[in-house]
Amino acid sequence: MSAPNPPANPTPAHSRENPEPHEEQNFPSLLLLFLCSVLIFGSALYFQRYSGTFSPLVYNEEVQGSGVAAGTATAVVDPVVMGKRLFVQNCVTCHEVTGLGKPGIYPPLAGSEWVNGNEEAIVRILIHGLGGPVVVNGATFNGAMPSFGPLGSNWKDEKIAYVLTYVRQEWGNKAPPVTAETVARIRASIVARGKAWTAEELAEYHSATK
């Protein structure tokens, strides 16, 4: 037995090794890294700007100001500003931004004797709604005004007071503000009611101050 012969033509050691590692400019992955950084940085900026310190109070529509001190701030709420916001969100579909309504369909609030008259009537209208024929600025309407109280959107006293205060001083209307206390008092007196008002039922209040 002789020792096995070495391979006839051995591969030289250096050419059997892997190539030396060398730095390679890998453009696609560099670009990806860069984009990720930008995204993360951008998200951080976004949260910094819009998170509102993650305080739930920031989204409380009754809190004004920066929101950082929202829980403690004794922010003064401007009923007209609040009322306008509520009006734009909830009333313009029918009564229009101009307060003019739609002829024959939705009555105007601008110049309306109801809006400018005794608050006892319009507070009731907002709480339970209004149905049946009603005369506004000399024109008769016969539609259905939705309830913003227990039969509808269930607004609390403040919101009803804000929106009425707003409509009573906009478009040339000149009636005094409505307070949440007034809404609370009237609401307490009609808790048992389960349907919309008619203009006829409200006539006693309506005629009281116009």
Ligand code: HEC
């Ligand atoms: C879906 C349409 C609709 C929406 C929304 C609506 N209303 Fe009305 N509103 C009416 C109609 C219709 C009447 C008249 C009802 C009738 O014919 O008996 C009316 C009547 C009124 C009246 C008494 C009549 C007058 O023109 O002065 C007031 C005040 C009033 N709405 C205020 C508001 C306010 C404030 C809001 C928002 C919080 C609001 N309405 C939202 C349809 C609407």
